[in-house]
Amino acid sequence: MKTKIIKMLCASFLLSIMFACKKEELIVGSEDIFKYISVVKTSEDYSNYVSVSSRNGRVIGYPGPDGGEPRLIPLVDGYYMIDCRTTFKATYTNITFSEYKDVWKEHKGDIRDTLSSRILTTDPYIEGYEVERRYFMVPMDDRHDGLNIELIRDMIKSGEFFTHESVKRIK
Numbered sequence: 001m002k003t004k005i006i007k008m009l010c011a012s013f014l015l016s017i018m019f020a021c022k023k024e025e026l027i028v029g030s031e032d033i034f035k036y037i038s039v040v041k042t043s044e045d046y047s048n049y050v051s052v053s054s055r056n057g058r059v060i061g062y063p064g065p066d067g068g069e070p071r072l073i074p075l076v077d078g079y080y081m082i083d084c085r086t087t088f089k090a091t092y093t094n095i096t097f098s099e100y101k102d103v104w105k106e107h108k109g110d111i112r113d114t115l116s117s118r119i120l121t122t123d124p125y126i127e128g129y130e131v132e133r134r135y136f137m138v139p140m141d142d143r144h145d146g147l148n149i150e151l152i153r154d155m156i157k158s159g160e161f162f163t164h165e166s167v168k169r170i171k
Contacts, residue, residue: 036085037136037147039075039161040171041127046092047072047080050100052115054091054122059115067100076153078126083147088128088171094120128171135166 051071053061071090072080093115095103107114131152138148155161162169 035133037131037133038082038084038086038088039079039129039131039152039156039167040072040082040086040088040125041077041079042072042124043078043126044121044124045074045078046121046124047074048096049092049120050095050097050115051090051092052119054116054119057116057119057122059091059112059119062111062115063100065101065104065109067097067104070097073149075149076156079156081149081152085130086128088125089122090124091122092120092124093118125171127169129162130168130170131164132166135164 047070050063050067052059052063071082073083075081095115095118103114104111133147136148136151138146138151152161155164161167
């Protein structure tokens with residue numbers, strides 16, 4: 001019984017990481033997915049839309065009733081930041097975060113078919129970069145560091161970002 005409970009807790013933990021970063025593949029073991037951030041360029045602004053996991057046009061994973069958090073953090077010129085390492089695969093629905101709670105209630109949580117019918121795109125990223133977080137950290141207070149998003153924005157504007165030693169183009 002204890003083993004079963006431990007296995008269930010481990011599975012829950014891995015699923016929570018997957019949906020927090022909207023991963024379709026997890027990097028587990030010595031690699032830390034939060035050691036990196038991802039910067040993507042999109043053809044449209046998807047930052048207000050709920051993202052889901054999908055395979056072959058069918059939704060296989062989706063956020064709970066609160067809709068999760070916006071995945072894309074606006075930077076500049078169509079570039080967005082994702083606050084973890086990603087596979088650069090994503091599916092966005094045409095459901096906004098504000099609308100999601102109502103859709104969830106209307107379908108009593110059984111929303112897989114509704115989400116599948118409202119897929120907006122399964123290939124939103126034109127470009128994708130993996131970035132080591134440590135190069136863009138600044139002290140926030142005596143005990144915490146924070147990500148310097150303004151620095152990333154300025155470097156994208158100037159073009160320095162794309163040649164920085166910590167930036168690796170993936171897509």
